[in-house]
Amino acid sequence: MGTFLTQEPIRKKMKIYNSLSRRLEDFEPLTPEQVTIYSCGPTVYDYIHMGNARTALVTDIIRRYLLYKGYNVKLVQNLTDIDDKIIRRADELGVSAKQLACKNCEAFFQDSLRLGIQPADVHPKATEHIREMIDLIQILIDKGAAYVIDGSVYYRVNAFADYGKLSHRKPEDLLAGARVEIDERKEDPRDFDMWKAAKPGEPSWDSPWGKGRPGWHIECSAMAMKHLGETIDIHAGGEDLLFPHHENEIAQSELATGAPFARYWMHVAFLKIDGKRMGKSEENFILLRDALDHYPTEVIRHFLISAHYRHPLDYNQESLTKSEGALRRLNNCLDTLKKYDADIEQNETADVPLQHAVQEMKAQFTQAMDTDFNTAQALGAIFTLVSEVNKSLSTFDEAKTPVLAHAYQALTETCQVLGIYNTEIQDSPADNEAKLEPLVDLLLEVRQEARNRKDWETSDKIRDRLKELNVEIQDTPQGATWKFITK
Numbered sequence: 001m002g003t004f005l006t007q008e009p010i011r012k013k014m015k016i017y018n019s020l021s022r023r024l025e026d027f028e029p030l031t032p033e034q035v036t037i038y039s040c041g042p043t044v045y046d047y048i049h050m051g052n053a054r055t056a057l058v059t060d061i062i063r064r065y066l067l068y069k070g071y072n073v074k075l076v077q078n079l080t081d082i083d084d085k086i087i088r089r090a091d092e093l094g095v096s097a098k099q100l101a102c103k104n105c106e107a108f109f110q111d112s113l114r115l116g117i118q119p120a121d122v123h124p125k126a127t128e129h130i131r132e133m134i135d136l137i138q139i140l141i142d143k144g145a146a147y148v149i150d151g152s153v154y155y156r157v158n159a160f161a162d163y164g165k166l167s168h169r170k171p172e173d174l175l176a177g178a179r180v181e182i183d184e185r186k187e188d189p190r191d192f193d194m195w196k197a198a199k200p201g202e203p204s205w206d207s208p209w210g211k212g213r214p215g216w217h218i219e220c221s222a223m224a225m226k227h228l229g230e231t232i233d234i235h236a237g238g239e240d241l242l243f244p245h246h247e248n249e250i251a252q253s254e255l256a257t258g259a260p261f262a263r264y265w266m267h268v269a270f271l272k273i274d275g276k277r278m279g280k281s282e283e284n285f286i287l288l289r290d291a292l293d294h295y296p297t298e299v300i301r302h303f304l305i306s307a308h309y310r311h312p313l314d315y316n317q318e319s320l321t322k323s324e325g326a327l328r329r330l331n332n333c334l335d336t337l338k339k340y341d342a343d344i345e346q347n348e349t350a351d352v353p354l355q356h357a358v359q360e361m362k363a364q365f366t367q368a369m370d371t372d373f374n375t376a377q378a379l380g381a382i383f384t385l386v387s388e389v390n391k392s393l394s395t396f397d398e399a400k401t402p403v404l405a406h407a408y409q410a411l412t413e414t415c416q417v418l419g420i421y422n423t424e425i426q427d428s429p430a431d432n433e434a435k436l437e438p439l440v441d442l443l444l445e446v447r448q449e450a451r452n453r454k455d456w457e458t459s460d461k462i463r464d465r466l467k468e469l470n471v472e473i474q475d476t477p478q479g480a481t482w483k484f485i486t487k
């Protein structure tokens with residue numbers, strides 16, 4: 001009592017790299033205490049791959065950390081459930097676009113949960129927001145920012161003076177990279193479609209311009225606005241979405257409302273495989289569900305956040321093995337520390353260096369996460385403390401108990417923010433066998449000594465008991481050998 005503590009100075013220190021300004025900016029949400037996030041979700045024509053998982057996980061970490069800091073967070077992640085790719089794939093498979101989209105939406109939720117990602121507060125589907133999209137397109141037509149040709153509606157890029165402000169491209173460069181359809185009827189090659197006139201056999205909805213379906217960019221503008229209002233705090237997505245998708249979202253939304261669309265634009269770098277971008281179109285990808293069949297959730301999470309989200313990360317066996325080793329080290333340490341958890345009340349400590357290490361870890365973790373969610377540095381802080389704890393445990397005495405309890409609390413708290421601590425992770429069978437080897441060798445020596453003194457009873461007892469434990473002994477002229485019996 002008598003001391004005045006406040007969270008505020010900590011809050012003010014958070015910085016986010018904003019793609020819009022291309023610099024680190026102080027983070028200040030529009031409404032104090034409340035953060036709104038919109039994250040561009042998947043187009044559900046297939047299962048998600050590890051590259052998609054990186055973006056989804058970064059959003060999950062941002063949300064977890066903001067909650068840890070005491071903010072209220074509202075996260076909206078859309079699902080694009082109508083699109084050229086979905087229609088094409090459904091045709092190939094002989095199912096309806098709706099059936100394919102439903103199946104893959106379900107799969108997306110399952111895969112996300114397996115990766116420890118909680119559902120967003122809202123997961124709006126494009127096909128359930130056609131009304132809002134039509135209304136938004138109508139506003140843009142009324143403002144002279146869109147025009148209709150043969151039942152399709154195009155956005156007039158020239159109407160928005162700030163077009164290009166996110167991608168920092170000059171008007172003459174704006175065509176490069178934008179996969180706009182060559183369409184002679186458009187006023188400007190940069191103009192993009194917000195409403196596509198229906199083609200025979202494709203799913204379509206009624207609109208003032210005839211039957212058709214929405215374009216991809218208008219979906220996000222309409223759904224973000226409906227669920228989060230005119231201005232969002234953080235808009236996140238993969239770096240491949242920056243242009244033209246996010247540039248077009250800004251053009252549509254800001255021209256319609258006159259308000260800034262998002263205060264902070266965050267873009268997650270590509271995941272690479274063999275040095276190349278992992279992607280469906282490149283045909284070099286690992287599905288998240290396949291990776292999860294081979295590695296525990298926490299190992300995959302550790303791998304995906306082992307680099308800062310704006311830096312490249314390469315998917316390879318070596319990195320995954322490293323993450324596996326790191327997680328084993330972490331779990332062994334926390335399993336040992338668990339039993340000291342109860343003694344947190346005492347203040348005196350016999351291990352001042354470890355006490356400092358705990359404080360240092362907490363400060364560095366916060367500093368790293370406050371600086372544009374630097375998970376790589378945050379992990380570094382955690383594993384430095386793990387080494388310090390292991391050092392301290394090697395010369396254990398009872399008086400260290402309170403500081404070990406502090407270490408346990410600090411480690412579990414920070415690991416839970418990153419979602420990398422789970423008591424379920426066990427050693428692999430091969431590791432367990434490796435640990436047993438010296439013990440079996442010792443028992444064989446004892447048995448040999450019994451045999452030397454013709455104590456057959458002890459010798460047979462050791463052989464039989466080991467057999468019950470799935471270790472088989474074979475006596476050979478060169479001495480006894482043994483092996484594990486696999487059932």
Ligand SMILES: [Zn+2]
Nearest residue numbers: 040041220245
């Ligand atoms: Zn989007």
